Amino acid sequence: MNGARWLCLLLWTSVAFGAAAGDGRLFFSRTFPGSVPPYLEVRLEKTGDAEYREAPDEELPLKFKLSEEETAAVFALAEKLDYFRHPLESPAKVAFMGTKLMRYESGDGKSAVKSEVKFNYSEDLSAQAILNWFERMAESAELRIDLERAAKYDHLGVMHALETLDAAMADHRVVATVQFLPMLDRIANNETYMHTARTLAADLAGAIRSPKK
Numbered sequence: 001m002n003g004a005r006w007l008c009l010l011l012w013t014s015v016a017f018g019a020a021a022g023d024g025r026l027f028f029s030r031t032f033p034g035s036v037p038p039y040l041e042v043r044l045e046k047t048g049d050a051e052y053r054e055a056p057d058e059e060l061p062l063k064f065k066l067s068e069e070e071t072a073a074v075f076a077l078a079e080k081l082d083y084f085r086h087p088l089e090s091p092a093k094v095a096f097m098g099t100k101l102m103r104y105e106s107g108d109g110k111s112a113v114k115s116e117v118k119f120n121y122s123e124d125l126s127a128q129a130i131l132n133w134f135e136r137m138a139e140s141a142e143l144r145i146d147l148e149r150a151a152k153y154d155h156l157g158v159m160h161a162l163e164t165l166d167a168a169m170a171d172h173r174v175v176a177t178v179q180f181l182p183m184l185d186r187i188a189n190n191e192t193y194m195h196t197a198r199t200l201a202a203d204l205a206g207a208i209r210s211p212k213k
Contacts, residue, residue: 025105026078027116028134029056032098042137044074050176052141062141064179070133077130078104088127089119096120100131133175140174147183151193158187159197166204177208184208 029041037054043061044050048071051061066074078084083104103116122128143165150157168174187193187201 023106024083026074027101027103027105028137029101030098030135030138031101032096035098040138042134042141044071044137046071046075050137052138062145064137064141064144064176066137066176070175074130074133077126077133078102080126081124081130083115084117085115086117087119088117088122088124090121090123092121092123094121102130102134136173136175139168140176140179143168143174144179144183147180151183151187155193158193159200162187162197162200162204166200169204169207177211181205181208 023046025046026044027041028044029039031039039054039056041053041056042050043053044066048066048068050064050066052064053061081088081102084102088102097120099118099120101116101118103114105114119127122131143161147158147161147165150161165174165180169177174180184201184205188198188205190198193201
């Protein structure tokens with residue numbers, strides 16, 4: 001009888017966790033005093049909606065949306081890591097590279113289904129892969145912030161921001177690329193910016209709309 005009860009409990013837990021995983025969210029933060037920024041976080045919903053913050057209490061996060069393929073890839077890695085229910089820290093002695101926190105939360109925000117893990121460095125290939133995704137999300141957000149700031153306050157700095165974005169795209173460091181289109185179109189169509197900047201903005205927008213396969 002006790003064995004049957006334990007089996008039922010196990011099945012119930014699996015079903016509950018699986019159902020929650022269907023509409024859950026992922027949270028990532030990196031705390032690294034002395035770096036720029038010293039703190040960052042990314043929140044990703046199963047719908048692909050994401051938010052980037054540089055302070056836990058930031059009220060106006062930068063919002064963007066991953067594609068279905070990008071979102072599926074990130075959540076598949078989270079599932080492969082058992083939704084962060086096991087340690088990921090490597091026993092190897094390495095330099096401090098910032099405290100990473102990865103957390104899974106249920107979609108409704110009320111369920112007890114919640115798990116997280118902290119580490120400095122992990123040798124787990126899936127952990128490295130999902131960390132790369134989160135870092136690319138953060139990097140993309142920072143590139144967008146820099147571009148929008150330059151477009152608004154530093155017209156001479158727009159070209160540098162565009163060249164930095166161009167290089168990041170060439171290195172496949174940029175995700176949710178459509179988030180850049182409104183600003184790129186604005187620069188390309190505004191004669192107050194340098195001709196070279198307008199041309200590069202138009203080229204980047206074209207590359208995003210018609211990516212090479």
